[in-house]
Amino acid sequence: MKIDTAVWSVVLLCSGMFILCDGLSAHWGKTGNGRSLASVMLLAPLSYSTFAFINTRLNLAVTGALVNTIVVVGAALVGTFVFKEQLSSMQYLGIVLAVISMTLLHLD
Numbered sequence: 001m002k003i004d005t006a007v008w009s010v011v012l013l014c015s016g017m018f019i020l021c022d023g024l025s026a027h028w029g030k031t032g033n034g035r036s037l038a039s040v041m042l043l044a045p046l047s048y049s050t051f052a053f054i055n056t057r058l059n060l061a062v063t064g065a066l067v068n069t070i071v072v073v074g075a076a077l078v079g080t081f082v083f084k085e086q087l088s089s090m091q092y093l094g095i096v097l098a099v100i101s102m103t104l105l106h107l108d
Contacts, residue, residue: 002106003058003062003066003106007054007057007058010050010053010054010057011054011063011066011067011070012070013050014047014050014051014054014067015066015067015070015071015074016074017043017046017047017050018047018067018071018074019070019071019074019075019078020043021040021043021044021047022071022075022078023075023078023082024036024037024039024040024043025037025040026079026083028040030083051063051067054067062105065101065102065105066102066105069098069101069102070102072095072098073095073098073099076091076095
């Protein structure tokens, strides 16, 4: 299944919104900042609506795999670079395998 550029753009947008929600909820959990929680509450329905839109173009298995894999990789990167968390070598290997899996999903 070849995925066109427009669909990839929406997949990345959707994943980015979920990663932002993850980061904001982590910020709220660490600081108690109510604005972070309010932002998540406003952004989450839009994120799920975007996910539903992608499902009109791709089947659920591919949509879920792509979006969730990008969210996992993105959340790990946000944790590493924004929250200064440390990843083990096995966790880095998991990220590499996730990127490989996205590539394999894209191939026919």
